[in-house]
Amino acid sequence: MPMDGQPQTVRKAVVVGGNRIPFARTGGAYTKSSNQDMLTAALDGLIARFGLQEERIGEVAAGAVLKHSRDFNLTREAVLGSALSPETPAYDLQQACATGLETVLGLANKIRLGQLDSAIAGGVDSASDAPIAVSEGLREVLLDLSRAKTLPQRLQILARLRPKDLAPDAPNTGEPRTGLSMGEHQALTTAQWNISREAQDELALNSHRNLAAAYDAGFFDDLLTPYRGLTRDSNLRPDTSPEKLASLKPVFGRNLGSEATMTAGNSTPLTDGASTVLLASEDWADGHDLPKLATVLDGEAAAVDFVHGKDGLLMAPVFAVPRLLARNGLTLDDIDYFEIHEAFAGTVLSTLAAWEDEKFGRERLGLDGAFGKVDRSKLNVNGSSLAAGHPFAATGGRIVATLAKMLHEKGNEGGRPALGLVSVCAAGGQGVVALLEAYSEGTTPGEIHD
Amino acid sequence: MTDTYARLVSHGLGRDLARKLGLPQPAELRRYRPGQPLIDGPVLVGGSGPGADGIAAALLSWGLDVRRHAVPKEKLGGIVLVLDAVEAPGDLKQPVLAAAPSLRDLAPGGRVVTVSRVPGGTPATAAARQGVGGLLRSLAKELRAGATGNGILLAEDISPTAPSALGALRFFLSGRSAFVDGQFVRVSSADGRMPDDADAPLAGKVAVVTGAARGIGAAIARTLHRDGATVVAVDVPGAGDHLAEVANGIRGTALQLDITRDDAGQRIIDHAVQRHGRLDIMVHNAGITRDKLLVNMDQSRWGSVIDVNIAAQLRINEALLASEHFRSAPRIVSVASTSGIAGNRGQTNYAASKGGVMGMVRATAPLLAEYGGSINAVAPGFIETEMTARIPFATREIARRLNSLQQGGQPEDVAEAISFLAGDSAGGISGEVLRVCGQNLVGA
Numbered sequence: 013m014p015m016d017g018q019p020q021t022v023r024k025a026v027v028v029g030g031n032r033i034p035f036a037r038t039g040g041a042y043t044k045s046s047n048q049d050m051l052t053a054a055l056d057g058l059i060a061r062f063g064l065q066e067e068r069i070g071e072v073a074a075g076a077v078l079k080h081s082r083d084f085n086l087t088r089e090a091v092l093g094s095a096l097s098p099e100t101p102a103y104d105l106q107q108a109c110a111t112g113l114e115t116v117l118g119l120a121n122k123i124r125l126g127q128l129d130s131a132i133a134g135g136v137d138s139a140s141d142a143p144i145a146v147s148e149g150l151r152e153v154l155l156d157l158s159r160a161k162t163l164p165q166r167l168q169i170l171a172r173l174r175p176k177d178l179a180p181d182a183p184n185t186g187e188p189r190t191g192l193s194m195g196e197h198q199a200l201t202t203a204q205w206n207i208s209r210e211a212q213d214e215l216a217l218n219s220h221r222n223l224a225a226a227y228d229a230g231f232f233d234d235l236l237t238p239y240r241g242l243t244r245d246s247n248l249r250p251d252t253s254p255e256k257l258a259s260l261k262p263v264f265g266r267n268l269g270s271e272a273t274m275t276a277g278n279s280t281p282l283t284d285g286a287s288t289v290l291l292a293s294e295d296w297a298d299g300h301d302l303p304k305l306a307t308v309l310d311g312e313a314a315a316v317d318f319v320h321g322k323d324g325l326l327m328a329p330v331f332a333v334p335r336l337l338a339r340n341g342l343t344l345d346d347i348d349y350f351e352i353h354e355a356f357a358g359t360v361l362s363t364l365a366a367w368e369d370e371k372f373g374r375e376r377l378g379l380d381g382a383f384g385k386v387d388r389s390k391l392n393v394n395g396s397s398l399a400a401g402h403p404f405a406a407t408g409g410r411i412v413a414t415l416a417k418m419l420h421e422k423g424n425e426g427g428r429p430a431l432g433l434v435s436v437c438a439a440g441g442q443g444v445v446a447l448l449e450a451y452s453e454g455t456t457p458g459e460i461h462d
Numbered sequence: 463m464t465d466t467y468a469r470l471v472s473h474g475l476g477r478d479l480a481r482k483l484g485l486p487q488p489a490e491l492r493r494y495r496p497g498q499p500l501i502d503g504p505v506l507v508g509g510s511g512p513g514a515d516g517i518a519a520a521l522l523s524w525g526l527d528v529r530r531h532a533v534p535k536e537k538l539g540g541i542v543l544v545l546d547a548v549e550a551p552g553d554l555k556q557p558v559l560a561a562a563p564s565l566r567d568l569a570p571g572g573r574v575v576t577v578s579r580v581p582g583g584t585p586a587t588a589a590a591r592q593g594v595g596g597l598l599r600s601l602a603k604e605l606r607a608g609a610t611g612n613g614i615l616l617a618e619d620i621s622p623t624a625p626s627a628l629g630a631l632r633f634f635l636s637g638r639s640a641f642v643d644g645q646f647v648r649v650s651s652a653d654g655r656m657p658d659d660a661d662a663p664l665a666g667k668v669a670v671v672t673g674a675a676r677g678i679g680a681a682i683a684r685t686l687h688r689d690g691a692t693v694v695a696v697d698v699p700g701a702g703d704h705l706a707e708v709a710n711g712i713r714g715t716a717l718q719l720d721i722t723r724d725d726a727g728q729r730i731i732d733h734a735v736q737r738h739g740r741l742d743i744m745v746h747n748a749g750i751t752r753d754k755l756l757v758n759m760d761q762s763r764w765g766s767v768i769d770v771n772i773a774a775q776l777r778i779n780e781a782l783l784a785s786e787h788f789r790s791a792p793r794i795v796s797v798a799s800t801s802g803i804a805g806n807r808g809q810t811n812y813a814a815s816k817g818g819v820m821g822m823v824r825a826t827a828p829l830l831a832e833y834g835g836s837i838n839a840v841a842p843g844f845i846e847t848e849m850t851a852r853i854p855f856a857t858r859e860i861a862r863r864l865n866s867l868q869q870g871g872q873p874e875d876v877a878e879a880i881s882f883l884a885g886d887s888a889g890g891i892s893g894e895v896l897r898v899c900g901q902n903l904v905g906a
Contacts, residue, residue: 053703056706056707056710057702057703057706057716059706059710060695060705060706060707060709060710060714060715060716061706061715061716061718062715063709063713063714063715063737065709065710065713066713095710230699230720230723232699233699233718233719233720234717234718236699236702237702237703237705237706237716237718238699238700238701238702238703239703243699243700243702301736301737301738301739302737303736
């Protein structure tokens with residue numbers, strides 16, 4: 013019988029592999045590409061890599077954060093435009109920047125429960141091709157107009173229009189309940205945890221160096237398919253230096269009273285891109301002669317009350333990870349690779365600082381002391397969002413596929429399958445985290461069989 | 463990539479004008495489509511003796527309409543001249559001149575195939591046999607309307623009905639050899655077997671094609687798939703988007719790989735075996751050009767061409783030869799180039815690499831023999847690709863016309879030759895270079 017609080021795993025959900033297109037800075041190579049174009053391209057690359065042409069996949073789930081209203085069936089439309097069987101069902105999901113990771117967890121759970129044998133998780137976002145809405149005033153007039161029956165009625169409604177109503181309503185990344193942008197929110201957190209400019213720049217530098225080294229080593233040869241002339245992430249600056257990063261002017265937190273430390277160099281830029289991850293049961297992967305890189309063990313979501321300032325907007329993973337590890341009987345020391353999404357360098361560093369803080373551990377996490385220390389040599393070792401860029405919903409898929417390959421390469425070093433932790437913060441004070449393990453035959457800790 | 467001139471002179475006013483002015487009139491070539499008959503019209507088998515009888519019987523068994531004597535005014539699909547028993551130059555006269563009037567009756571896209579032996583034996587026999595070479599190559603230049611002439615050379619103890627002799631005969635008679643003209647294929651062993659299904663000769667086989675993202679490589683991948691093979695399409699990661707399109711179009715898998723990596727061979731083997739259970743055919747097509755006169759050549763231009771075009775093939779072959787997964791009648795086919803035979807100004811590096819391919823093929827053949835394997839090269843002449851489309855107009859126009867068929871070949875023509883050499887029926891052909899050049903007039 014399963015123990016209380018233990019995940020009840022009926023069978024394993026494995027990561028077979030992934031594919032993404034290179035991420036492009038907004039206004040760059042993918043300016044003319046829609047979310048559907050990019051998601052279809054990412055799917056077709058995955059299909060080609062794993063020979064899935066005409067294959068009926070159990071389910072495809074993906075999503076976008078910035079989404080046109082016409083894209084109400086974005087993922088299904090992408091499937092229909094891809095080389096997959098048109099009999100493959102699909103659904104859209106949206107959980108801000110955690111969209112991609114949540115699609116992985118949701119589909120993995122369906123596989124574990126036997127509802128699916130195969131699935132493709134993914135995400136896409138275009139800040140270049142972002143939807144622009146008409147103003148509320150114009151929208152109301154247009155809707156009323158469509159309901160009007162007589163000419164005088166129509167004229168009366170049109171007379172309500174004011175010049176300001178004609179200005180479009182562009183999307184912004186501000187939080188609806190605070191009016192602050194994500195960067196300004198993070199600036200508050202960065203200042204609260206006393207994260208220095210140098211530490212943030214160093215993290216950004218490592219991200220670029222690690223990502224560039226991974227490209228040079230051919231690490232992404234089977235994780236990425238070029239698109240529209242781009243073969244690497246266009247935000248990557250392999251030759252950036254501490255001096256260059258130090259020369260940038262702060263862009264967030266300039267009115268906080270303390271030193272502003274967040275620059276364009278240690279914050280992720282707006283980016284376009286798409287990613288996909290192929291998930292499967294062991295039998296399905298075996299039956300299709302496909303690799304099994306990693307097992308999706310568990311996931312956890314958390315949210316914080318950032319509206320009243322209790323916690324920083326992007327600090328939810330700080331709470332999700334301790335819960336996830338405790339449930340699996342693990343500590344930070346058991347983790348071989350940490351993939352902490354770099355929304356801002358300050359986000360990662362504030363997260364690490366909170367975990368290392370005795371008081372925070374006792375008072376907020378309910379522990380005996382500090383949660384623990386992350387070995388920095390295990391953190392984002394092949395680069396992360398600061399270098400690659402962050403097309404919101406596509407980041408989860410990028411991380412899961414990258415981590416699965418790293419875990420597979422590490423394998424059973426040290427007598428047990430390598431463990432990886434994914435942490436993604438999201439708008440609305442949310443966070444989703446996940447635990448992956450290098451695939452190995454047989455059972456895994458915490459797994460219960462009937 | 464379209465040959466505007468050829469279209470212009472193929473019908474109507476343009477055709478009449480070209481005829482009056484004596485301009486070249488390239489014919490539309492007869493190319494293979496699945497399901498079509500091997501050849502249209504009867505085939506005349508010239509020559510006498512057991513060899514000729516055996517070949518006539520084989521043609522009959524393929525359902526062809528066979529003639530042993532010309533029927534005046536009857537259109538012929540092909541003429542097979544069986545000269546395997548000639549012992550002196552004088553022996554050529556009777557069979558050759560008996561068949562000669564029938565050349566008038568050869569249908570457009572017709573085929574002439576000689577079957578003779580590799581020069582050797584007494585001086586008189588060697589002279590007779592070598593004479594067939596000059597005869598066939600000259601005849602090929604006399605043929606018109608897309609007709610071609612090619613020859614099969616049998617090693618001393620090989621029967622004219624050996625599997626690969628018949629395999630080559632089928633290839634030459636069919637539309638698969640459309641742009642092969644004036645060439646000889648040497649059959650050196652009795653290995654090989656005819657496929658169960660002539661329209662799916664590669665059924666059940668797993669083939670790897672490098673440089674498959676575009677051009678000739680993409681055509682090879684598609685042709686091998688059409689012929690029944692499961693294809694692993696390989697190209698550099700930077701070409702991955704085109705590669706994915708090719709792979710998705712043929713239900714194959716895409717392997718993004720820089721073939722100059724030290725572990726490229728192992729990665730190819732691992733992918734083929736893990737995903738598809740086996741590896742039967744390796745097609746080395748990936749190649750680059752970095753043209754420069756030798757006097758201006760730099761390290762990087764020379765080095766990269768040698769590395770991609772030949773050094774990588776050698777390394778991959780080494781891994782294949784060492785692998786237990788490449789032991790069941792394996793096939794290697796490399797893409798060489800007529801530049802590697804005749805030379806080409808500005809291409810010392812490229813020609814060195816392609817000459818290298820031919821040397822490698824010859825020396826590797828004995829190493830594969832013990833597994834019933836074979837290795838051959840195909841040397842394309844002027845092929846209509848994105849690459850040749852960039853050649854300046856006048857140079858391109860000349861290059862196109864300077865062959866017996868007066869036109870450039872299509873990527874598919876190269877692919878057909880590769881598919882033939884990759885098949886079971888070519889098991890007795892190894893260490894050879896087959897030119898797909900329309901009988902290029904330069905460097906023959």
